[in-house]
Structure formats: structure tokens, C-alpha cells
Amino acid sequence: MSVLVYIELAEGSIKKTSFEAIFYASKVAEMTGGSVTALAIGEASAAELGKAGNYGAAKVLHAGDSSLFQSNIIAYSKVLLEAVSKTGAKIIVTAKSSLADAVTARAAGALKAGVVGNVTELPDLSSGFKVKRSIFSGKAFALTQISSDIKVIAIKKNAISTVETSSEAAVESFSISLDASVFDAKVTETVKASGAVSLPEADLVVSGGRGMKGPEHWQPLLDLAEALGAATACSKPVSDLDWRPHHEHVGQTGVKVAPNLYIACGISGAIQHLAGVNSSKVIVVINKDPEAPFFKAADYGIVGDVFDVLPKLTAAVKAL
């Protein structure tokens, strides 16, 4: 079956999660006897797009018109629909993100396609088409049958292990004429968050809670994050108190992260916080209260004062 994978670009590079989606799509194509075409919308070099081949895409359709450099949900969904029609794809794969959700949702509406998000495993084709997905913010899984002719699968980040090869994908320019009305919505300003590492994509995250005692005490946490090359995050009370910006808030109603390592500093571990971090591979909890519920969800724990422990960790990282 022909599989189309919608990939996302950030600053001209294919996102890591999109490589996971390409790899997943190539495995699905292998299982169903088809080939994988990737669709990239926005600004990127042919050399960069060719890397889609390293993870199994035979071809990349590149919609690189300058009118598409700024992300645009309506325009991108029209481009995606054109690519589906051109490739005859029956399966659309993407890496779950707020943009990919918004773009693929509209395409699913037009195609009357069943959508399943947060998929964590390759499909089971033994009877119909079933995928395992994470539900209840990581608290459970559901094996879900998709019965529509066209299927949309959004994979959960860091759930699919990839294998890289040296194959390159053929890059083909893909231009479609878009009705002017799709550009009705105007982006007037884009604000990039400060912080060296983007939180949703990060492999390593250092996060602070109310135990950090105030915004003026964040430096030891920032030092550890810098030494590790980690993104910084915080609990909901911390962002509600404006100690840290809202985009750092992880939890049930904030960013959901799935890094290899999540270090929680002075966070008690309310169930709403765990909902945002329970897909992390390894969780470290540092808290002065030995009864903090977070220790039950942790792989490693240190009972102690964060202001005493953090500098020791930073020194140990620097000594590696």
C-alpha cells in the first residue's frame, strides 16, 4: 500500500520526530507491500530533504514555495490533500505535534479518514488494521481498529526506535496552486521561546517545582541543564505563579514530554504532573520530602535539598 508521511521542518531541518515517522511509515509500507513518499512543506535544502531516505523514504515531495515558509494550517492541509491524491496513499503517517494534528485533522475531514494518535507500535494486520496507542495521557494503551479506507496515524514521540541507513531519497519539487483565501489568516508575530533546547523535542529535560522556592533561585537548575544540554521545564504551580514561562509547563494541561531522561527538582509529583512526563524513559526525582509521591514513579531518587544536590550533579556532569 502506498504510504505518505507528512514531515515537519524546523529551521530548515527535518525534525527528529519526523525521522521516527518516516521510519514507521517505511515499516508499514514493507508490511503492506508499498513504497513511502514523504511530504515536506516549507524551507529546506535538497540535501537535507534527501536524508528522509536514511529512514526509508523513496521520494520526498517538497512544497517549498516561499508563501509556505510560514506555517499555515489551512494551506498545509490543502497541500497534504494534493499529495494524497497524487500518490494514491491509503495510509498517512505523521509524528504527533500540535501543527501535525491540526493539518492532518483537516485532511482527515476531507478524506473521511479514521485518525488514531499517540501510536506506539507498528500495526497488527492479522485481522483488519489495528494500532496500539497511548491513551489517558500515558496511563493506558488501546489497541484500535481503523476501518476507513484511508487511515491517518500520528505516532507518539520517542516510541519508535529507528535504524538509519545511507540511502538518499529523491527530492521532487511539488507545487500546487492555492486559493488566496487560504492565506486569509495572518500571522502578525512569532515569538521564539528563550532556552537553548526546545522542550517538546528534547532528549533530556531538567524540571523545577515549587521546591525551587522562587524564580530567583533557578540558576542551579539552569546550570545543570546547560551542562547536560537539556531543555528546562516546570510544574503547573510554577508557571501559574509566573516563576517560569507557560511554555515550560509540563503536565496534564501543559506540554507532554517523552525524553530519555527527566530530572524533577522539588516537584512533589501530583498525578496531573505525572500525566505529562510518564512517557519519559528514565525519571530522576530530587526532593527533600521522602514521602513525595513522585518517588513512586521514579527510576532514581535522591532525598535532599535541591540547592545542595544540583551543584553536585552539575559538577559530576562536567567531570564526565
Added chain:
Amino acid sequence: MKILVCISSVPDTTSKISFTDGDTQFNKTGIQYIIGPYDDYALARAVELKESLGGTVTVLNVGLADAEPQIRKALAIGADDAIRVDVEPTDSYFVAEQIARIAKAENYDLILMGRETTDYNSGVVHGIVGELLGVASFSPVMELSIEGNHAKMTREIEGGKEKLEASLPLVLGCQEPIAEWKIPNMRGIMTARTKPLKVVAPSGESLTSIDKYNLPPAKGAVKMIPAEDAGQLIRLLQTEAKVL
């Protein structure tokens, strides 16, 4: 301003999740249901917009009769009337189809809902509704103001946010801090009892279905490291957990 707010009825976020009937059914025993937390933000902003600009707020739920306490709460918070499509909300496209069918008959200026429901976390219903209605859709929207026929929004993007402007009508998936959650007051609770709640039949069918549920494997015991020996943790993360 004519606003439709779509709400889900979901287990309280502190619920312990379990399954019955050979892991084929969600176990509702002892579960406290609430308005979807993101939908609650959308509802709060809708009520604020009604208070400042005038107009009406209709609340829509796709769900069974057991969602009615949540619908009444939305009416108590300030919605004027409610519609319930009487069917289990099993699938994103199916739910969106019900919403679009209701919305087509009325010309809403704004259709608001949460960015995702907190049970199945799909986050696509608003986009599908937008496409089915031929109306622009945006998500996740964290600020919203209306001037005449024009909406100014802030949308969260990965690693930052963008400000954007678009003409009504719009379908928006909302998240904090678009508004503060509202708690119904006594007068709201009293008047909610008599506000109209219309129950309508569904149409169409689900495109997906769940065969089986399962819980994640239990977490192993936490390995504690003495605070005075904190540096040891970094070595373990490198050699044992292999994440550095």
C-alpha cells in the same frame, strides 16, 4: 456573538484507570466525571466574550445521559442552552461529524472546544469540524479577543508562540491561559436546572473502534542515592540507565 462550545465528559484527572470484561471496557466504577479540562477553558472564555460583547453561548456534548451533570454545570457557569447528541463518543471523525451537523443548521460565529480531550488525547476534532464546515480552524489557542468580525489569537507553537488574526467564523481548540476556569455560583446552579437541554439522535458511524485496552507494565522499584553522594547518580545514568 453566537458561540458554540463543545464539551467532553471525562474521568477526573486523578482517576485510577482500569478495565473490565477481559480488558475490553473502561471501568467506570467509582470514577468521577468532569468537564474536559481544556473544554472548561474554552467555556470560560466563551462566557467572558458573551458578557463583554453580548450574544449567546450554546453548549454541545456528544455523549450518553451520564454526561448531563457536566452539561448542567456548563449551563450553571453561564451557557444559555445545551444540546446533547445521544451516543457514545467513540471516534474523532464521528464526534466531529455530529458537531458539524449541529453547527451547519445554526450560523455560529465561534465554535470553541478544548485542544484535546484528556481521555483519548487525539486533538483533531476541531480540525475535522473546521474542514467539514469549510471554516478555518486553529489550535492550540491560548489567547483570544474579538473585534467586530475579526479574531486576534495567540497560538502555541513548538518552542514558542505566534500571534495571528483571522475573520469569523472560526473553529478553535483552546488551552490555558485563554481564561480562568469558572466555578458556578448558587444563582447559576439554580437557573441551570431550567435552561433548555435538547437531546438529538446521532447519524453516521465510527471509523475506529477499540478492541482491547491494557495498562503499562508496573514501574520497577526506585533506586535511592544518598544526597551526599549525588554525583554517583550521573555515573549510574551513564553506565546503568545509558541515557547520557
